[in-house]
Amino acid sequence: MIYLAHTAHWQFLGLMAGVIAWILILTTTGLNEWRLWYVADESVITSGVAWVGIWRACFYSHVLPRIENCQSIGISDHFAPVEISVAQVLMVLALLCGLVGNITAAVAVRMVYFSIKNRRNVRLVFVLAGTLYVLTGMLLLVPLAWNMSSVLKNSTIGFPPEFHLPAAPVRQQVGSAIGVGIFASILMLISGVLLFCYRYAWAALSTEASRDTRDPLQGPWTETTLAQKSELPDGTNQGGDNPAFHREEIS
8 A cells, every 4th residue: 555645735735725714604604794884874873884794784773772783684585685695595505515525625635644445536536525615616706796796886775664774875885794705715716726636646546556466575477488308419308208207008
């Protein structure tokens, strides 16, 4: 069995980066600061700014009973714009895909670093994990770019009265959640590329296969033949059969 641990240091780094990226995706999904919603009327929203995420909208107020007031945004709410509904679905898919990618990458790294006999498919497992990482990054980029575009266009949202938010704010600003998500997406894509780059196993495993065909003690098997019989000057054959072992046939 050959030693392959030294061939996967970059892939181990990719696994660590993928785990960090998945944690950042989880953080992005739960943050409220996707959009900073600035309002002119501060009679209710005393801070003058509200945080609109993909799951809820929150603001601070000293007028209402609770200092921080949050209202949930469901995927079936009629007032929710399509980019928020799509973000709710794609962020959950990105979390699941990234989790499976981390598990697959961990299995691939374990196949390299530990003495597992069947390591012929190690690069295939790395490619599968890299594909899941890239897919996770793409699933994450779509809702981030879409919501950021809506913020830059200052798109309106028809909130119900219980939200205490105007449909059109004075201005909007991209929140920190989108920045964290973009960083997580780039990190996830880099992790996928690092896993795709694992190629050392092909040469190592082919060398191991060629060694298996040799004799462990004497090396490759060689074929030898006995020398041919030759005649001496007196006419007798050298290396002939011993007459003592000849028997006369009885007719």
